[in-house]
Amino acid sequence: MIKNYAGQIYLTLAASIWGGMYVVSKVVLAVISPIELVWLRYFVALLTLSILGLITRQSWQIRKKDLPLIIAIGIIGYSISIWMQFLGTQLSSAQMGAVITSATPAFMAIFARILLGEQITFKKALSVCLATTGVLMIVGIGDLGDSSRLGGGILAIAALTWALMSVLIKRVPNDYSQLVITTYAILVATVVITPFAVTEITTSDLQVLTQPKVWGGVLYIGTVSTAGAFFLWNKGLQIVTATSAGLYFFFQPVVGTLLGWLFLGEQVGLTFWIGALLILSGVLLVIKEEA
Structure with missing residues (x-):
């Protein structure tokens, strides 16, 4: 029975872990910059996934024709989207961030229709509308008018690129391990972000990283919220249609x-x-429609 809903379970766990990351990152971001946290989380995640890959004896070989797709996933989703989400929230508000990024499932449905030929049924469209209304009720919309338009535009890019990345993952051949794909995509993102992060790190007080709450938070975000959640999201996308997967976001x-x-x-x-x-x-x- 559980096996029949494995994809849904993976996606629910991934999104729930990201929701929990808010509490931890609030503590860490009080002492280090967003770009530093992004780089540190990827460094820890890369180390974690590499060790797991070696322990489980994964095959790290990637066919040349699939390399552009994996590079695109790393740049579009893990580099551009994550950084735009941080930057957009910084220029506007966490409230606006929650509202605009909630458009991700709708973008996923559109990209899935264009790139994968998935049908947008009435039930799926209704599901997205219900869930989006739910998000708007949770975060509220009262103060959005005071937020920066630039920040809102950047957050829209974050939602758009994450949706595109999620649909691109559906195009990765199923004979690859998602652990390997996630590792390579994070490696690409780490390489892209490093030049920007180095400037911040060299001017920061590195002693703050010795604080237990900071390094503990970085380790949690890197291992659980990045390595674990990214893997679970990608694994779930392998099983569930892209249009439906967006709802678990x-x-x-x-x-x-x-x-x-x-x-x-x-x-x-x-x-x-x-x-x-x-x-x-x-x-x-x-879920009922796909059962």
Whole structure:
């Protein structure tokens, strides 16, 4: 029974882990810059995945014709999208970030139609609408008018590129291990980001990394939120259609808000529970259609 829903479980776990990363990154970003955190998380993730690959004796060979696809995944998703998400939020607000990036599933449906020929059924469209409404209720839309337009534009790029990357993963041949694909894509992103990160790191106080809460947070973000969650997301995309997979992205704001309430004392009202119910309804609707 569980095996029948493996893809859905992988995607739910990945999005939930990203939602939980909000609590940890809030502590770490108080003392180091976003680009430093991105580079450190990729360095730790790369080390973690490489060790796991060696232990499980993965085949690291990639056919030449598939290299451009893997490089594109690393640049579009892990480099551009992640950095645009940090930069856009910095120029606007976390609230706007949550609202605009919630458009990712809709973009995924469009790219899946264009690149994979997937059909956008009425139920899938309804599911995206329900879940998007749920996200808007959770994060609220009252203060969006005061946010920077530039930040909003950058966040839209982040949502667009993550959606494109997720659909490109569906084009990776199934005979490759997703652990290997994830490792190579993160390697590409690390190489791309390193020149920008070096400038920040050389001017920073590296002593802050010796603080237990900082290095502990970096290790968690690198191993669990990056190596683990990226692998789970890619593995889930191998099984579930791209259009449906996007819906599981909505678990991110639900888990993030819930953990913020539990550990950071942030307020959660009735709209959160209504929004969470709408998101769950959207996900269940698409699960029922594919059952």
